[in-house]
Amino acid sequence: MGHPAGNGTSPETLVSRREMLGAAAATLGLLAGGGLSSAAGGEEEDSLDSLRGPAGVLWDRVHKQFRLRGGLAYLNNGSLGPCPVQVVQAAIQAWRSLEENPADMAYGPLLEKMEAARTRAAGFLGxxxxxxxxxxxxxxxxNAVAQGIRLEAGDRxxxxxxxxxGGLAGWGYRQKHEGVPVDLAALPTPPASPEAIVESIQRGLTKATRxxxxxxxxYTTGLRMPIEAIASLxxxxxxxxxxxxxxxxxxLDVDVTRxxxxxxxxxxxxxxxxxxxxxxLYVRKESQERIAPLLLQHGYRSYTASTGTRNVPALIGLGAAVEFLQRLGKIDIERRALTLRTHLYEVLQTLPGIQVVSPPPGDLASSLLTFTLPNGKQPAAVAKTLAEEYGVIVRVMSHGNVQGIRVSTHIYNSEADLDRLVSSLRKGLGK
Ligand SMILES: Cc1ncc(COP(=O)(O)O)c(C=O)c1O
Structure with a gap:
């Protein structure tokens, strides 16, 4: 399996000499103890309070909190997302404190901060x-869940x-080492309705399915699965x-309990x-007896005898990221990202030979959208052209009969990024 990220592009090809010098100076500034804001071209990060106005989130101001390379239309959040500057700052600050007195800090005040991040994240996920x-x-x-579920002979x-x-490896391991059968339900692509998805899962069920x-x-087409209905099933x-x-x-506005x-x-x-x-990783309280991975044997805290020491600055950065998202609000974020996705869905219809294989706007849509290319056009070559010549970063999708290009839309993107993708495709496909 290939890692999701790659389209084989060297990002350096996008950077002008002037930008490279700027980046080098910025790095020096950071190493010399300068704040990240000066490292990022003199722009101060805004306070979280200032990202909202009386009429809602100020998306233009939100964009400015990200330090993507100038000129890049980054449309591959599905592989990895960028951190806003507030998150980078929080992690760097934690790292600096950690290095002042490592053990005392890691198992003292910074452990408490990691725990606070976990509590904040739990609130965020419901x-x-x-x-x-x-x-x-x-x-x-x-993998931890797959390893920790108790199964008996014959269970499927x-x-x-x-x-x-990444979601399959643990089941594959149990199949290989314990002979546990793993059945595959074929999902319709695209499905006609949420019910059609539930039916395809139902068809795969046996009395022995545990x-x-x-x-x-x-990850293939961004199909948003009807999880509540599948949970009832x-x-x-x-x-x-x-x-x-x-x-x-x-x-998306996710509440795991719901x-x-x-x-x-x-x-x-x-x-x-x-x-x-x-x-x-969430494991429902009532299910913790049946799902008991070694990782969680000593409880769920950020440091236990089962987990050992963690990446302290990164986990403190996680707390800052959740705070950033909470200030914007889950509902507003989902609405904004899906508005962008709908815009993309619509503008792609104007491109001859392009076929969107993701669901139309509605219940089954998410922020990932995949389309196939006209006959004879190779997704990897087109993604490379988009990146190298137009600064548009997308992901090649190759999974079974889904062979195309996947685009992600998140809150730091704008309609202009999507229009640029479409105009670049129009030019790039003509080559
Ligand atoms: C559905 C899904 N599961 C698992 C993964 C693996 O993610 P990670 O590398 O962060 O574990 C990905 C990555 O793209 C994904 O899309």
């Missing part, structure tokens, strides 16, 4: 602090044909529902805009 563990990413969370796992390898494992939002069949939530919290799943793993470094290598 669960109790004691139901939420910090991890490094979704893959780690999904049901998942879908649209899962990311676990249903699905993505909240598929799982419960009625005595199965646990495990959700790979890599592509949802931070952009979803009704038993476990939910996510990566904070995607849509939650947190430092790279941070993630969260």
């Amino acid at each position: 669960c109790a602090t004691e139901e939420l563990a910090v991890t490094g990413n979704t893959t780690e969370g999904m 796992i049901l998942t879908t044909d649209q899962e990311h390898p 676990v249903i494992s699905v993505s909240h939002v598929t 799982a419960r009625a069949n005595g199965a646990l529902l495990v959700v790979d939530g890599a592509q949802a919290p931070g952009v 979803l009704g799943c038993d476990a939910y793993a996510t990566s904070a470094h995607k849509w939650m805009l947190a430092p790279k290598g941070t993630g969260l």
Whole structure:
């Protein structure tokens, strides 16, 4: 399996000599103890309070909190999201404090800050602090759950044909080493309705199915799965529902308790805009007896005998990222990101030969959108041209019969980024 990120582009090709000199000076400023704001070209970060006006979130001001390279239309948040400057500052500050007296700081005041970040994240996801563990990413969370579910001989796992390898690895391991059968439900692409998805899961169920494992939002086409309905189905069949939530919290208004799943793993470094290598794992209180990974044997705290020492600055940055998102508001963020996505959906209809394979705007849509190219055009080559010649960063999607380009829209993007994608595609495809 290839890692999601790549389109083989060297980002350096986008940087002018002047920008490179600026970046070098900025780095020196940072190393010399200068604040990140001076390192980022003289722009101060705004206070969180100032990101909202009387009429709602000031999205233009939100854009300015991100330090993407000048001229880049970054449309690949589904692989990794950028941190706003407030998050980078919080992490750097924590790192500086940590290095002043490592052990005392890591297991003293900074451990308390990591715990505060976990509590804040639990509030953000709609669960109790004691139901939420910090991890490094979704893959780690999904693997821990797969490892920690007690199964008996004959028990089966049901998942879908649209899962990311990171959500599947743990089940594959149990299949390989314990012979646990893993069944695949074929999801319609695109599905006609949420009911059509639930039916496809239902068709895959057997009396022996003990676990249903699905993505909240598929990485392939951004299909937003009807998790609440699948949770009811799982419960009625005595199965646990495990959700790979890599592509949802931070952009969609996710409440894990409301979803009704038993476990939910996510990566904070995607849509939650947190430092790279941070993630969260929710295990419902009532399900903790049945899902008992070694990682959680000594409880859910940020440091336990099962987890050992963590990346302290990154976890404190995670707390700052959640605060940033909370100040903007989950509902407003979702609305903004989906407005951008609808704009993209509409402008893509004007391009001959392009076919959107993601659901139309509505219940099944998310902030990921995938389209296929006209005959004879290779997604990897087109993505490379977009990046190198137009500064537009997208992800190549290659999964079964989904072969195309995936675009992510988050709050730091604008309609102008999407229009640039479309005009670049129009020019690029003509080559
Ligand atoms: C649905 C899904 N699951 C898991 C992952 C793996 O994420 P991570 O590398 O953060 O563990 C991804 C990454 O794109 C994903 O889209």
